[in-house]
Amino acid sequence: MSKAFASQADLTDKTITFAQLSPHCWAYTAEGDPNSGVIIGEKFIMVSDATATPAMARDLIERIRTVSDKPIKYVLLTHYHAVRVLGASAFFAEGASEVIASRGTWELIAERGKEDMQSEMDRFPRLFRNAESVPGLTWPTLVVDGKLTVDLGGVTVQVWSPGAGHTRGDTIAWVETEKVLFSGDLVEYNAGVYTGDAHLEEWPATLQALRALGAEALVPGRGEALKGAAAVEAGIAYTQRWVETLYRCAKEAAAAGMDLKAAMAHTRKAMDPLFGHVFIYEHCLPFDVSRAWDEARGIANPRVWTAERDKEMWASLQS
Numbered sequence: 001m002s003k004a005f006a007s008q009a010d011l012t013d014k015t016i017t018f019a020q021l022s023p024h025c026w027a028y029t030a031e032g033d034p035n036s037g038v039i040i041g042e043k044f045i046m047v048s049d050a051t052a053t054p055a056m057a058r059d060l061i062e063r064i065r066t067v068s069d070k071p072i073k074y075v076l077l078t079h080y081h082a083v084r085v086l087g088a089s090a091f092f093a094e095g096a097s098e099v100i101a102s103r104g105t106w107e108l109i110a111e112r113g114k115e116d117m118q119s120e121m122d123r124f125p126r127l128f129r130n131a132e133s134v135p136g137l138t139w140p141t142l143v144v145d146g147k148l149t150v151d152l153g154g155v156t157v158q159v160w161s162p163g164a165g166h167t168r169g170d171t172i173a174w175v176e177t178e179k180v181l182f183s184g185d186l187v188e189y190n191a192g193v194y195t196g197d198a199h200l201e202e203w204p205a206t207l208q209a210l211r212a213l214g215a216e217a218l219v220p221g222r223g224e225a226l227k228g229a230a231a232v233e234a235g236i237a238y239t240q241r242w243v244e245t246l247y248r249c250a251k252e253a254a255a256a257g258m259d260l261k262a263a264m265a266h267t268r269k270a271m272d273p274l275f276g277h278v279f280i281y282e283h284c285l286p287f288d289v290s291r292a293w294d295e296a297r298g299i300a301n302p303r304v305w306t307a308e309r310d311k312e313m314w315a316s317l318q319s
Contacts, residue, residue: 003282005314008125018063019225021217022178024155026067027225028060032191032279033127034083036060037182037219039175041152044073044095048173048182048219050088050138052120055130057087061094071095074150076159077140078184078221079167080108081197082120083127085138100148101140102161104169108197112304113137119305123283144171162186163206164199165243166221170206174213181213181232185221189235192222192275192284193242196291197302200247207240222280245270250292263293264317286317 014031021027026038037048038060045068051057064072072094077085080101088099101109108116117137121128128134142148147160158174166185173182185194186206211233218226218235226235249270253263267289275281290313291302303309 003318005123005311008123013126016059016063017225018066020067021219021225021227022175022180024152025175025178025180025217025219026064027219028063029219029223029225032222035219035221035223035225037173038064039152039155039157039173039182040064040068040070041155043070043151043153045070046074046076046150046152046157046173047072047091047096048076049078049084049184049221050075050086050091052083052124052127053087053130054090054133054135055087056127057090060087061090073097074152075099076171076173076182077101077105077138078172078182078186079170080105080113080116081167081185081194082113082117083124084184086117086134088138089135098142099138099140100142100144100150100159100171102169102171103143103145104161104164104167105171106140106143106169108167108169109137109139115304115306118307119310122307122310162209163202165203165206166195167197168199172210174215176213179214179216181210181215181218183210183218183220186210187218187220187235187239188242189220189223189226189238191278192280192282192288193239194280194284194287195243195246196284196287196305198243198288198291198295199300199302200243200250200292200295203243204240207236207243211236242271242275245274246288246292247296250289250296253293254296260290260293260313261317264289267292286314
């Protein structure tokens with residue numbers, strides 16, 4: 001029997017956790033749904049990843065307001081995927097005046113933002129229940145080409161791009177004094193690692209750059225917040241194992257002249273025993289194999305996903 005497309009069958013709300021990781025840093029997580037991070041200074045607040053819709057963002061804002069009444073001045077887009085960024089407008093009423101993103105993320109919005117928005121709305125009906133509250137694409141007001149240091153009052157945040165991986169525009173927030181890292185989807189833990197727009201060859205080196213920071217707490221893109229150096233390493237290693245296993249299988253499939261469906265079957269032999277039990281695995285794997293197979297065959301720039309391409313690919317892989 002054919003599997004329901006992407007996450008269309010996932011209609012059960014998740015339990016949300018809002019947990020403090022250090023004196024100024026908080027994690028907003030929800031059982032494998034996209035995470036957000038919060039950094040609360042004496043003057044201002046920064047939110048890392050803005051949720052899928054303004055309606056969803058208001059839940060995050062309500063939780064922030066249980067611990068601080070400071071203005072939420074900065075919203076960081078760690079990368080561009082609609083499910084991460086389309087809630088940004090809700091923060092404007094809370095004092096947000098800067099939406100920060102890398103040059104690579106700005107370019108991705110310009111190149112494929114409209115297509116990505118419709119694609120992800122179709123993939124995640126639960127997360128986009130209130131899609132009518134989305135005013136349109138989220139555009140950055142502050143584009144970072146190098147490293148940006150933001151003073152929130154009593155705590156500074158370093159914003160920079162450690163390298164390509166999940167997308168070519170991946171950006172982190174690093175609170176060095178408290179050793180807390182907000183990685184976006186460069187790291188995901190005990191959940192599917194989406195690689196549909198990834199640069200798989202480069203991703204392990206980018207993870208190594210994150211390791212070098214020596215973080216003692218990490219808010220991954222999906223999965224529980226990680227506390228302690230050992231837990232941080234477990235999250236990074238989990239992501240690296242996913243990426244390297246996926247790409248190795250794709251290169252083997254390409255070298256053997258397999259088509260996409262055969263590449264999927266070949267990849268499952270390695271991936272299913274390791275990751276088949278984790279949240280959003282079945283959603284991610286078809287998109288992941290499609291991108292890995294493309295990259296292994298020399299397609300360096302990820303092809304644009306549209307709602308039509310999504311469904312055509314999905315149907316082609318059903319047995």
